[in-house]
Amino acid sequence: MKDLLVKINNVATEKFGAQYAEARAQNLYKTMLTIKEERVEAAKQGIENGVALRVLVNGAWGFASVGSFESGILEGAISDACRMAKLASTGLKMPIKLALAKVVNDRVVSRPKKNPSDISVEDKIKTAMAVTKTGLGFDDRVKSCTMDYLDLTGTSFFVNSDGTSIEQDKLYVWGRLTASAVSGGVFTFSREEIGSTAGYELFDEQIPEKLGEKVAKRAVDQLNAKSLKGGKFPVVLGPNVVGVFVHEAFGHLAEADLALSGGVLAGNFGKKIGSDLVTFYDDGTIEGSFGAFRYDDEGVASNKTLLIKDGVVAGLMHNRETAQKFNAEPTGNARAEDFRVEPIIRMRCTYMAPRDQTFEELVEKVKSGYYFKSFRGGQANLDGTFQVGIQEGFEIVNGEVGPPIRDASISGNTLETLHKVDAVGKDFLIDPGRCGKGQTAFICDGGPHIRLSEVVVGGSA
Amino acid sequence: MVVLEKNVMLSLAENAVKAALQKGAQEAEAYVYEGQATNIGIELGQISKTHRIIDRGVGIRVVVNKTIGFSYTNIIDDGKAVEFMVNSALSAAKASKSDPNWKGLPQKKPFATIEKTFDEKVAALGSEELVNVASTMLEAAEEVDKRVFPVDGGVGSAYISSAITNSNGITGFDKGTIVECSLATLAKEEGAVTPVCFEFNTARTYNLDPVWVGKEAAKLSISALKTKSVETKSTTVILTQFALQELLAYTLINAIEADNVQRDQSPFKGKMGATVTSEKLTIHDDGLLSGGLRTWLFDGEGVPHQKTAVIERGVLRNYLYDNYSAKKEAKESTGNASRSGYLSTPSIDTTNFHILPGNTTANQMLNEVDDGLIVYYLQGAHSSNPVSGEFSVVATPAWKIEKGEITHSSRGVMLAGNIFEVLKNISLVGSNERQMGSLIAPWVQAENVRVIGK
Numbered sequence: 054m055k056d057l058l059v060k061i062n063n064v065a066t067e068k069f070g071a072q073y074a075e076a077r078a079q080n081l082y083k084t085m086l087t088i089k090e091e092r093v094e095a096a097k098q099g100i101e102n103g104v105a106l107r108v109l110v111n112g113a114w115g116f117a118s119v120g121s122f123e124s125g126i127l128e129g130a131i132s133d134a135c136r137m138a139k140l141a142s143t144g145l146k147m148p149i150k151l152a153l154a155k156v157v158n159d160r161v162v163s164r165p166k167k168n169p170s171d172i173s174v175e176d177k178i179k180t181a182m183a184v185t186k187t188g189l190g191f192d193d194r195v196k197s198c199t200m201d202y203l204d205l206t207g208t209s210f211f212v213n214s215d216g217t218s219i220e221q222d223k224l225y226v227w228g229r230l231t232a233s234a235v236s237g238g239v240f241t242f243s244r245e246e247i248g249s250t251a252g253y254e255l256f257d258e259q260i261p262e263k264l265g266e267k268v269a270k271r272a273v274d275q276l277n278a279k280s281l282k283g284g285k286f287p288v289v290l291g292p293n294v295v296g297v298f299v300h301e302a303f304g305h306l307a308e309a310d311l312a313l314s315g316g317v318l319a320g321n322f323g324k325k326i327g328s329d330l331v332t333f334y335d336d337g338t339i340e341g342s343f344g345a346f347r348y349d350d351e352g353v354a355s356n357k358t359l360l361i362k363d364g365v366v367a368g369l370m371h372n373r374e375t376a377q378k379f380n381a382e383p384t385g386n387a388r389a390e391d392f393r394v395e396p397i398i399r400m401r402c403t404y405m406a407p408r409d410q411t412f413e414e415l416v417e418k419v420k421s422g423y424y425f426k427s428f429r430g431g432q433a434n435l436d437g438t439f440q441v442g443i444q445e446g447f448e449i450v451n452g453e454v455g456p457p458i459r460d461a462s463i464s465g466n467t468l469e470t471l472h473k474v475d476a477v478g479k480d481f482l483i484d485p486g487r488c489g490k491g492q493t494a495f496i497c498d499g500g501p502h503i504r505l506s507e508v509v510v511g512g513s514a
Numbered sequence: 515m516v517v518l519e520k521n522v523m524l525s526l527a528e529n530a531v532k533a534a535l536q537k538g539a540q541e542a543e544a545y546v547y548e549g550q551a552t553n554i555g556i557e558l559g560q561i562s563k564t565h566r567i568i569d570r571g572v573g574i575r576v577v578v579n580k581t582i583g584f585s586y587t588n589i590i591d592d593g594k595a596v597e598f599m600v601n602s603a604l605s606a607a608k609a610s611k612s613d614p615n616w617k618g619l620p621q622k623k624p625f626a627t628i629e630k631t632f633d634e635k636v637a638a639l640g641s642e643e644l645v646n647v648a649s650t651m652l653e654a655a656e657e658v659d660k661r662v663f664p665v666d667g668g669v670g671s672a673y674i675s676s677a678i679t680n681s682n683g684i685t686g687f688d689k690g691t692i693v694e695c696s697l698a699t700l701a702k703e704e705g706a707v708t709p710v711c712f713e714f715n716t717a718r719t720y721n722l723d724p725v726w727v728g729k730e731a732a733k734l735s736i737s738a739l740k741t742k743s744v745e746t747k748s749t750t751v752i753l754t755q756f757a758l759q760e761l762l763a764y765t766l767i768n769a770i771e772a773d774n775v776q777r778d779q780s781p782f783k784g785k786m787g788a789t790v791t792s793e794k795l796t797i798h799d800d801g802l803l804s805g806g807l808r809t810w811l812f813d814g815e816g817v818p819h820q821k822t823a824v825i826e827r828g829v830l831r832n833y834l835y836d837n838y839s840a841k842k843e844a845k846e847s848t849g850n851a852s853r854s855g856y857l858s859t860p861s862i863d864t865t866n867f868h869i870l871p872g873n874t875t876a877n878q879m880l881n882e883v884d885d886g887l888i889v890y891y892l893q894g895a896h897s898s899n900p901v902s903g904e905f906s907v908v909a910t911p912a913w914k915i916e917k918g919e920i921t922h923s924s925r926g927v928m929l930a931g932n933i934f935e936v937l938k939n940i941s942l943v944g945s946n947e948r949q950m951g952s953l954i955a956p957w958v959q960a961e962n963v964r965v966i967g968k
Contacts, residue, residue, distance in 0.1 A: 283928060284966060315707055466926060
């Protein structure tokens with residue numbers, strides 16, 4: 054495979070004068086299940102083969118993707134990419150350049166304790182079914198339970214014109230459970246995702262029955278929850294919400310492509326934009342975590358990137374293009390969902406560093422506010438507006454966690470809100486998730502419990 | 515452009531079905547897909563990248579003793595890979611659990627005629643032309659105001675074709691084109707940055723106005739510069755198509771899908787024939803709409819596309835069905851089985867979800883508002899409760915309307931409520947319809963929407 058990809062890259066550099074060329078060939082195997090209640094909607098297995106080709110010609114990118122390993126087809130595709138890049142380059146004001154990256158020759162082998170490829174489809178169905186059965190059986194009011202399961206295994210070959218050549222195994226195991234409950238005209242919904250890059254041993258930690266029970270219980274508890282009053286309130290956020298808050302309220306703005314696009318972090322490098330308690334990392338090196346990998350899709354080693362330290366902006370997440378513009382090192386954040394798409398800057402595992410407070414200490418100072426325990430969705434905007442939806446929350450009355458509330462969200466502007474972090478817990482949890490930025494990336498995020506002295510809460514009451 | 519011919523795609527599908535039946539499947543269905551897309555990308559104010567993506571593959575669904583197995587591959591020129599796929603589907607089915615509600619794959623029915631879904635000109639568009647359109651759009655935006663910065667955008671064309679065959683004799687082939695241009699801009703002034711404002715054209719036939727797209731995106735971002743807070747209260751809100759699309763996709767659309775109704779996940783269960791929205795609303799799911807972005811001859815199971823009345827003057831008339839959910843109720847599929855290419859099994863989705871226009875022009879609608887907001891872009895709609903319809907989202911931004919005039923934008927304004935209550939409080943439906951993804955709709959005006967100011 055390496056020889057083929059070297060040959061294809063040479064077409065770009067020798068025949069079309071490309072400054073840079075890379076080829077990423079992948080063969081991917083997937084097993085997917087959707088279980089609705091006790092019905093297997095379909096057991097699915099698939100194979101994909103394909104190559105992503107990317108060239109830099111006269112400072113413009115050309116990208117081509119084809120589902121084939123055939124030399125002639127690949128030569129045609131890379132020639133097209135070079136011609137199109139040349140055409141696009143005619144109006145360039147700022148030609149694209151790349152930061153230097155270490156030349157790597159490596160083979161990365163995944164060593165799962167339980168390889169999903171060795172587990173039978175029967176066993177996978179049994180596991181997924183155990184989740185939905187427990188969920189449904191938890192309470193009569195639980196009406197539906199859907200478990201989606203995916204495992205992905207395969208190999209990614211990466212070769213570029215700098216001389217880097219990497220053969221890297223890919224392994225993901227992922228599941229999502231959703232449950233709904235109905236009673237007296239009230240509808241509730243609860244969801245949870247699990248994921249790992251370690252192996253099928255994920256289900257030794259995430260016991261299927263416990264997962265089913267947890268999600269079903271949340272849906273049932275929500276039946277008694279009240280809509281909340283909107284407005285500005287002090288809030289305590291659980292690690293699951295903090296993770297998404299870090300991801301949406303800061304993470305996206307620290308993606309260097311979005312910072313360059315005019316995002317609010319661009320002018321704030323080295324400046325204090327949050328309270329002393331705010332320290333965030335994006336870390337691709339946490340072994341087995343859903344956002345972990347050894348090399349990114351530009352062949353750059355994944356690292357642990359400090360984004361903000363004690364409230365001061367310390368770093369951004371880079372690919373080779375943005376690293377060159379910022380005169381920084383590439384951080385290994387260039388990721389592509391598969392061979393159909395180009396690598397773009399994506400988060401890995403983004404989290405807030407813990408401090409010293411207990412949960413009780415965080416809550417006891419809140420007279421009237423909310424404890425938001427678990428999230429449902431979130432979104433960021435370049436101007437610093439963030440939103441995080443809440444699927445599980447409680448009132449806080451006079452320093453104590455009170456009755457449940459439903460379907461809230463928090464929003465604010467990053468540059469204001471990070472100053473409102475006034476206490477940070479000493480616990481720490483990471484959850485897996487997926488992030489959409491045109492492509493889907495497997496990520497994780499988390500942190501400790503924290504308190505915000507004030508944030509806008511969207512509620513309808 | 516070299517594309518897979520109709521007969522090649524059909525014989526690939528037929529051979530896969532035949533192989534599956536020979537190897538022991540009682541029923542089988544094969545779906546072959548090809549997509550070829552060319553895109554010129556704008557990033558950081560300049561045209562700097564190009565994409566050319568060719569994606570082809572085949573997926574097969576097999577039924578063995580009422581268990582369903584599915585497999586796919588994108589290695590289609592190798593007979594062994596296709597055989598491997600058939601075997602994988604059969605082994606998946608055998609590993610699975612039988613479904614007593616399975617009543618068979620769909621039967622053959624004649625397709626209706628559709629129009630304006632394929633344009634030779636779009637299929638033949640060259641990169642030069644796409645680059646020219648992108649330059650025109652970019653210049654139009656930059657000419658509006660120096661404070662405008664085009665962040666992201668592009669011009670693209672795509673050719674899509676699909677073929678389907680099943681063991682009940684269904685056989686179909688369809689091809690279509692899509693062309694689009696889009697631009698996202700923000701405005702910067704003295705360190706202040708606006709949220710991203712966005713405009714686009716998408717069409718099945720060559721019908722782009724890049725100057726309009728560039729100018730509108732730029733004008734919107736400039737108008738977002740002047741910002742003032744608004745108060746927390748319940749007020750009149752004009753929802754543009756952008757906002758409607760976001761809000762409905764995660765709520766109303768779920769409620770009308772038969773699978774969700776059957777599984778007690780829809781507040782519309784048991785409401786057939788009842789008034790569920792304002793009588794101003796009539797909604798059709800129209801898979802045959804002329805030039806519609808989701809207009810095709812057949813759905814992901816080879817069932818003919820059709821027009822289905824979902825809501826008529828506020829009264830719930832139909833849910834949307836695929837073959838499985840329809841047979842569960844001894845009904846006919848409404849042709850709403852959707853697939854994402856060859857990689858997935860069919861699942862229920864809207865085709866062209868058409869909120870029929872009223873006769874109020876956009877200007878008349880604005881003039882009617884004494885005190886309210888107009889909302890384009892929403893953030894966080896996907897965090898809505900997909901079952902109950904409760905939402906809590908941010909408008910990025912909202913524009914304030916005073917005495918019929920748009921006066922200023924406001925950042926960080928949250929809207930919260932229940933979409934089904936909002937739909938009951940629709941007071942006006944505009945005449946200015948346009949299509950956005952699956953939704954084709956005009957502006958609508960809703961009363962009494964809860965707004966949380968900063």
